[in-house]
Amino acid sequence: MKKNVIDDCDLKYVLDIISDKWSVFVILTLSEKKVVRFNELQKLLKGISQKMLTASLRKLEGNKLVERRVFGEIPPKVEYTLSSIGLSLVPHIKNVVEWAVNNVDEIKSVDHNL
Template identity: 35%
Template sequence: MDTGFDLRKHGGVDVFLRDCPTRAVLELIASKWTMLVLVALEDGRPMRFAELRRRLDGVTPKVLTQTLRALEREGLLTRTVFPTVPPRVEYQLTKLGQEAGGLVQSITDWSQANIAAFQAARKTFDERETQG
């Protein structure tokens, strides 16, 4: 399948190919909860699990745990366990995670700045669908 410019010829990767490892990263970053965790931690301040859960309204403990583990696995955040009773755990973005967080923050800002346009388009579409 021709996907256009093939970076593999130049020692890189080609995200358009199904076996490209970049796709796993894109799939993780594109997750709503991943994006929200990255934005929540983007200021560099470490947060505990309960803080993140309160900040991310609607996330379940299971989904938050899965998201944090995936981000840690990809090197986007660190999990620090403090030897206290009970143990205290903090999450903080790595340098790579801060870069991703900055990109996601830009998308978040853009989304918020354009929400009225999105809502108007959705309303127009829905009205057209109910009439047609």
């Protein structure tokens, strides 16, 4: 994999989207639940603030990983789903999370010779 396969800035751009914890959890939750409303998503993602969830969804939507559908009802109904690009990222994110689960204890174990 040569470095010039992807431009530095492009890689940084993409890594910045997908590499924060809440984006990962939003993507994984949407991949499981398929269609989710805001309040339900906030319940599922214990500890996330409304502000953080709003920002995460807006970032993911703005970068075409998540789709937002507004239904013209009173009160308005809003649903979130993964886009096809978002869905295509899920297996890679699952692999990284699984790698993290398998290695985090060793990684975090303090090495006194360093």
